[in-house]
Amino acid sequence: MPLILMCGYPCSGKTRRANELKEYFTQNTERKVHIVGDEDQDIDKNSVYADSQKEKNLRGALRAEVERKVSKDDIVILDSLNYIKGKSVFVYCLTSTDVSSEWNKGREADSQYTQEILDALVLRFEAPDSRNRWDSPLFTIQQEDLLPFEAICDALFKRKAPPPNQSTQSQPLSSTNFLYELDKVTQDVLMAVLESQKTSVPGDLVSIPGATEKISFILACLAYLYLNMVELRKLRRQFISYTKMHPTENIGQIANMFVQYLNKSMH
Incomplete structure (x- = not known):
């Protein structure tokens, strides 16, 4: 499935990069592009990310939205702190904590993270690693870099899917009892x-x-x-x-x- 997962610290440029990717694919392919993210959920981010149950509910809502929109023909870009591992391409927006904090302060007041929540999210973030099976292919982008659009496109549509393992294979149907x-x-x-x-x-x-x-x-x-x-x-x-x-x-x-x-x- 054509799924691009944006990941990185809060306020690391994920939304900007997601929009750049949408513009590229819209202009250069005949596919529809959907961006799914926290911004579409009408939530108070500070409240959600301070409560594990609310965050779990948000993760479920995002997953459901991705599953509704993803298909072999359409492209889905998940722009969220909660990312889904699977058959997909990772774009890792790499920034320092100082840069993320500075960009957060430059946001509108109602869309800023509190410093406490921002620090907690940075601490919890697990950076993807291309050596891991489900973190590959991985494109790491720093703030001054241009997106490698063609390489991302090739990885999305031309690479072979990783072979299934026991955790991803559907199990045979069996009797209800x-x-x-x-x-x-x-x-x-x-x-x-x-x-x-x-x-x-x-x-x-x-x-x-x-x-x-x-x-x-x-x-x-x-x-x-x-x-x-x-x-x-x-x-x-x-x-x-x-x-x-x-x-x-x-x-x-x-x-x-x-x-x-x-x-x-x-x-």
């Missing part, structure tokens, strides 16, 4: 294993209700002598965590999968 069944079946298997240990001897292959696979007490004895509740619960938690990320549509196979996981874990 998948999590309930996962919890119930694994708990039933766990209790069946504990109960079977009371009468089983080394070498037994123990049947588990609901599963065609069997628990191998040869492996259990070699690995743990006998599995206690703490060890079984740990294995169950690990299995549930993995299965939530890789759900199966065949709920009937959960018991077999868990038994296989237990046998494998006991090697």
